[in-house]
Every structure is written in structure tokens, then in C-alpha cells.
Amino acid sequence: DAMVIQNPRYQVTQFGKPVTLSCSQTLNHNVMYWYQQKSSQAPKLLFHYYDKDFNNEADTPDNFQSRRPNTSFCFLDIRSPGLGDAAMYLCATSRVLAGVETQYFGPGTRLLVL
Amino acid sequence: GENVEQHPSTLSVQEGDSAVIKCTYSDSASNYFPWYKQELGKGPQLIIDIRSNVGEKKDQRIAVTLNKTAKHFSLHITETQPEDSAVYFCAASTGSRDKVIFGPGTSLSVIP
Numbered sequence: 617d618a619m620v621i622q623n624p625r626y627q628v629t630q631f632g633k634p635v636t637l638s639c640s641q642t643l644n645h646n647v648m649y650w651y652q653q654k655s656s657q658a659p660k661l662l663f664h665y666y667d668k669d670f671n672n673e674a675d676t677p678d679n680f681q682s683r684r685p686n687t688s689f690c691f692l693d694i695r696s697p698g699l700g701d702a703a704m705y706l707c708a709t710s711r712v713l714a715g716v717e718t719q720y721f722g723p724g725t726r727l728l729v730l
Numbered sequence: 731g732e733n734v735e736q737h738p739s740t741l742s743v744q745e746g747d748s749a750v751i752k753c754t755y756s757d758s759a760s761n762y763f764p765w766y767k768q769e770l771g772k773g774p775q776l777i778i779d780i781r782s783n784v785g786e787k788k789d790q791r792i793a794v795t796l797n798k799t800a801k802h803f804s805l806h807i808t809e810t811q812p813e814d815s816a817v818y819f820c821a822a823s824t825g826s827r828d829k830v831i832f833g834p835g836t837s838l839s840v841i842p
Contacts, residue, residue: 620773658819658832659774706773716762716781716825721773 619643620722622707628728629697637692637725639707647717648690650682651706653724659706665690694727702729732757734822736833743810744841751836753820754802760822763803764830765794768817777818778805810840 621640629635639648646667651659663672665684679701681693694701704724710717733756743749755763761782766774780787780794780803787794791810796803807814820833 622773656835656837658834661829664829708773716823717828717830718764718776718779719830720776721766724771724773726771 620707620709620720622705622722622725624725625723626726626728628730629694630730631699632696635694635697635727637694637705637707637727639690639692639722640688641707641709641722642688643709643711643720644687645709645711645720646687647710648684649706649708649710649719650680650690650692651708653704653706662692697727697729699729702727732760732822732824732831734820734831734833736820736836738836739834740837740839742839742841745810745812747810749805749807749810749814749838749840751805751818751820751838752802753804753822753833754800755822755831756801757822757824758798758801759824760801761825762823762830763794763796764821764823765805766819766821766832768819768835770816774819807838810838812840812842814838815840 623638649664650662653659662676683691704726706724707722708719710719736753764779767777768774791808793806817835817837819835821830823830
């Protein structure tokens with residue numbers, strides 16, 4: 617089935633140790649997003665790619681970076697994770713349908729920072 | 731920028747009753763309003779959406795209404811079932827290449 621896949625589903629890292637989360641999609645959507653979601657909160661957009669055009673949210677910390685080597689894959693790199701970066705990280709993709717974008721989310725990666 | 735408010739933050743209903751979640755938005759240019767259901771430990775799942783040229787949309791037990799004049803939209807779930815228990819997010823967007831703004835979420839509990 618076409619879908620958004622995130623690996624790993626759970627990631628444990630140490631304070632300050634770089635970590636990479638990955639997302640892949642078989643939907644052939646041209647837009648991919650990374651969201652951070654903390655407990656009992658709405659997803660918070662970190663950045664998105666419209667094709668290869670990278671768009672960073674103004675309040676996304678410099679500690680967070682992203683790569684999109686091709687249409688299907690997108691990576692989230694956290695250079696020096698802090699305790700406050702423990703969260704669920706959601707990848708989403710979208711297609712333009714009649715002028716609006718419908719976003720489809722992956723299952724998320726839960727990051728624990730020790 | 732767009733701001734989306736959502737009420738109530740928590741909602742408990744008896745199985746078989748109806749549940750209503752209400753959202754308001756601030757940007758009159760918003761024209762797309764999706765609703766997401768998020769179960770514990772999973773990503774949000776799109777359950778229904780509505781565009782600004784439509785006042786109501788229904789899909790089985792789920793319906794969404796939109797009042798553009800008042801800038802509010804609502805999710806209605808009829809004949810609720812325990813598996814409807816989840817967090818529901820409303821959202822608004824002004825369209826292509828614009829980000830989706832989420833409401834803070836409603837935690838729905840359906841009591842058997």
C-alpha cells in the first residue's frame with residue numbers, strides 16, 4: 617500500500633549525541649514536512665520541502681536540520697539533542713488537490729533523550 | 731497569521747451518543763479545513779475535510795459543517811463507539827504552498 621514510512625519507530629539517544637530520523641513515501645508527493653509533537657500538544661511544523669525548495673520555520677532551532685536527497689526520502693538530523701527535544705517526530709507528505717494541500721502523516725518516531 | 735482555536739479540550743460521551751467539536755479560525759482567506767484523528771502512539775490520520783465552497787460534508791457517522799461568515803467549523807460524530815476515542819485536531823489552511831495551522835486538539839473519550 618502507498619504510505620508514509622518512518623524509521624525507527626522509537627529512538628533512544630544520549631544528551632548531545634547526534635541522531636537522524638528517516639522518512640520515506642511511496643505516494644510520490646512533492647511536498648514533505650517534519651513536525652515535532654510534544655505530549656498533549658498539536659504538531660508543530662519544523663520545516664518542509666516543496667520539491668527541493670527547503671522552507672524553515674522561523675522558530676525552528678538551529679540544532680535541527682533536514683535533508684531530502686530525492687522525492688521519496690527525507691531525513692531529520694538533530695545535531696546535539698537536549699532533554700527538551702524528547703518528543704514524537706512526525707513526517708507528512710502532501711499533494712495539491714484542486715488548489716489545496718491534503719497532508720498525510722506517517723506513524724511517527726518517538727525520541728527519548730537520556 | 732492564522733490562529734485556530736478548538737473547544738472543548740476534553741470531551742466524554744456515552745457510547746451511542748453524539749460528539750461535537752468546534753473550531754474557529756482568524757484568517758478569512760483560509761479555504762481548506764481538515765480534521766485529523768490521532769490515536770495513542772500513532773500519527774494523525776485524516777478523517778474528513780471541507781473546502782470553503784461547501785457548507786457541509788458527511789461521511790457515514792462523521793460530518794463537518796463550515797460557517798464562513800462566522801469563521802467557525804465543527805465536527806459531528808454520531809452513534810459514537812469506543813474506537814472513536816482519540817485526540818481530534820482541526821486545522822485550517824489558505825491553500826497551496828501554505829502551511830496547515832492546527833488547533834490545540836480535543837481528547838474524546840467514549841464510555842462503553
